[in-house]
Amino acid sequence: MANNREFGWRRLHSLLGLFPIGLFLIVHFSVNYYSTKGEEAYNQAAGFMGNLPFLLFLEFALIYIPLVFHAVYGVYIAFTAKHNVNRYGTFRNWMFLLQRITGLFLIVFIAWHVWETRVQKAFGAEVNFDMMENILDNPWMLAFYIAGVVSSMFHLANGIWSFCVSWGITVSPRSQQIMTYITMAFFIVMSYVGIRALLGFVI
Amino acid sequence: MAEERKTVTLIIERQDNPDSKPYVETFEIPYRPNMNVITALMEIQRNPVTKDGKKTTPVAWESSCLEEVCGACSMVINGTPRQACTALIDQLEEPIRLAPMRTFPVVRDLIVDRSRMFDALKKVKAWIPIDGTYDLGPGPRMPEPRRQWAYELSKCMTCGVCLEACPNVNENSSFMGPAPLSQVRLFNAHPTGAMYKSERLNAIMGDGGLGGCGNSQNCVAACPKGIPLTTSIAALNREATMQMFKNFFGSDYN
Numbered sequence: 001m002a003n004n005r006e007f008g009w010r011r012l013h014s015l016l017g018l019f020p021i022g023l024f025l026i027v028h029f030s031v032n033y034y035s036t037k038g039e040e041a042y043n044q045a046a047g048f049m050g051n052l053p054f055l056l057f058l059e060f061a062l063i064y065i066p067l068v069f070h071a072v073y074g075v076y077i078a079f080t081a082k083h084n085v086n087r088y089g090t091f092r093n094w095m096f097l098l099q100r101i102t103g104l105f106l107i108v109f110i111a112w113h114v115w116e117t118r119v120q121k122a123f124g125a126e127v128n129f130d131m132m133e134n135i136l137d138n139p140w141m142l143a144f145y146i147a148g149v150v151s152s153m154f155h156l157a158n159g160i161w162s163f164c165v166s167w168g169i170t171v172s173p174r175s176q177q178i179m180t181y182i183t184m185a186f187f188i189v190m191s192y193v194g195i196r197a198l199l200g201f202v203i
Numbered sequence: 204m205a206e207e208r209k210t211v212t213l214i215i216e217r218q219d220n221p222d223s224k225p226y227v228e229t230f231e232i233p234y235r236p237n238m239n240v241i242t243a244l245m246e247i248q249r250n251p252v253t254k255d256g257k258k259t260t261p262v263a264w265e266s267s268c269l270e271e272v273c274g275a276c277s278m279v280i281n282g283t284p285r286q287a288c289t290a291l292i293d294q295l296e297e298p299i300r301l302a303p304m305r306t307f308p309v310v311r312d313l314i315v316d317r318s319r320m321f322d323a324l325k326k327v328k329a330w331i332p333i334d335g336t337y338d339l340g341p342g343p344r345m346p347e348p349r350r351q352w353a354y355e356l357s358k359c360m361t362c363g364v365c366l367e368a369c370p371n372v373n374e375n376s377s378f379m380g381p382a383p384l385s386q387v388r389l390f391n392a393h394p395t396g397a398m399y400k401s402e403r404l405n406a407i408m409g410d411g412g413l414g415g416c417g418n419s420q421n422c423v424a425a426c427p428k429g430i431p432l433t434t435s436i437a438a439l440n441r442e443a444t445m446q447m448f449k450n451f452f453g454s455d456y457n
Contacts, residue, residue: 006377007414011447081417082373087282088421096370096419162418168441171434 013073014166016066017159024063025156029149029193035200039129042200050127067110074103099158102151109148132201142202149194157187210234211292212254213243215262216302217312225309228262229254229298240280240287240301241266244313263312271427274362278313279304284367285427287313304367320361323383327406331396343394356389356435358428365432368425371417378415379407381422385435391442404439404446413443 034045052058078100085093116135121127136142161183164170170179210231218225231254232246244264251261266276269288276287279302281295292299307315333339345353359382366372366380387403390396407413413436422432449456 006410007408007412007443010414077417080373080375081370081419082375083370084368084421088368088419088424090420090424092418092420093370096417165418165433165437166416166440168437168439168444171437171441173431173434176433176437 009073010077011166013070013077014159014163016070017156018163020062021066021070022156022159025152026190029190029197032197033193033200035129035132035197037200042129046127046129050121071103071107071110075107078104095158095161099155099162102155105151106148106155109144109151112144113148129201136198136201142198145198146195149198150191153187153190153194157183157190160186211238211243212298213247214298214300215247215312216300217262218303218309219260219311221308221310221316228259230262234292236293238292240278240290240292240295240299241269241276243292243299244287263310263314265314272360274360277304277315277362277364277367278302279367284364284425286362286364289427304363306367306369306372307363315363317361317363320363320366320380320382323379323411324361324386326379326411327383327387328399328403329383329386329390331390331393332399333395345394349392353389353392356385356392356430359385359389359430360428362427364425364427365422368421370419370421371415376415377411379411381416381426381432381436384413384416384439385430385432388435388439400442401446401449404442405450407439408443408446413439 031045031049032042034042081096081100083097083100085097117127117131120131125131136145161170161176161179164179165176170176211234213230213232214227215230216225216227230247230252232243232250235242241264244262248261251259253259264276264278264287266288267273268275271286271289274286277284278287279300280287280290281300284304287301301313303309303313303315305315307317307319310316333342361382363382365382369378369380371378372380384407387407391400391403416436418433420433423430423434426432448454
């Protein structure tokens, strides 16, 4: 299958975006939602996640390796496109552009986010409510995190839509239209969850 | 059209040869009723003088059928890739801007080299093999509803408009574009063509095939023949998923 490389990479890219990265993201958002229930509830939930057995293995297998591949190949995909929303201002063409813009932004955001939390933990800091409270105390940081939350959920929602097309799950225009509604509803709901979770640290 | 129109203004992006720099020339030609872009270009050919009165070379273009079935006269008209023969002057905003479809290598002026599309059709085996060393006899019959459906896909004239509209068809990628992919679906739907289904699927699972699609869905919006290109691509994605498993695990269902 030497000549199948591009097709195979592209399918892998699509698959990894949902499993495990998308699933992880949903768990991540749900756990963070405990911030709305107070400091103690959050610390308990975050402590549970942070003390899972085989944590490092789980992190590498389910997050770091798939995410790095998805990011690197995604940059390649983003820069092979020549955008033409001026000429074709259709909904799908805009989504195509936004998928690439949010993807590139997320590389910056996630790198910063991992540095600030997971890498600091490796250096000895404790990941807890106080840490996030301190980070989000800065209004610019809060805005940056809100942008990250919204971008990641847009990228995932629209990614689910294109996953369904790329794997041949939604073929007819009608099924693709319905999938647009479902994924956009998912985007709105999960963005709400994410933003509420962020505000839980500051309010 | 209440007032008498006297002239038509065209701004044309020109290029003398494949390697030279493009330049722009403006032409003002006498108006006649029912003109299309081809008759306007013929007028320039008869009297190749720019608006400023400078004598120039006639603008080169390609055309053949003049009824939007051959695809030869495709060019970018007022920013939209389409066929010049069905671009009626009365329906176009003036000045009319003409440019070649730069997704393809420009040969001269508005003429482009669409070879990459024909090469892609060869690559995906967009034909039905019926020749043998002996008479193979009649093939299986095609149900009428299926024939009518397939007819829509067969309307593709390899004009190149969908490639021009696609953000993923460019010099950075080897993506063959929507048109040849849709032809795979057409030939795989044919009862005799279906005998070579996996060969075509494996061809589009290689470089430049299905993997290059980014789902911007511009192709289906741009196609002058209304071919359901994105449905074809999604259907092929489904077939390719099955083929992928067959290739990997092996299968008795060929």
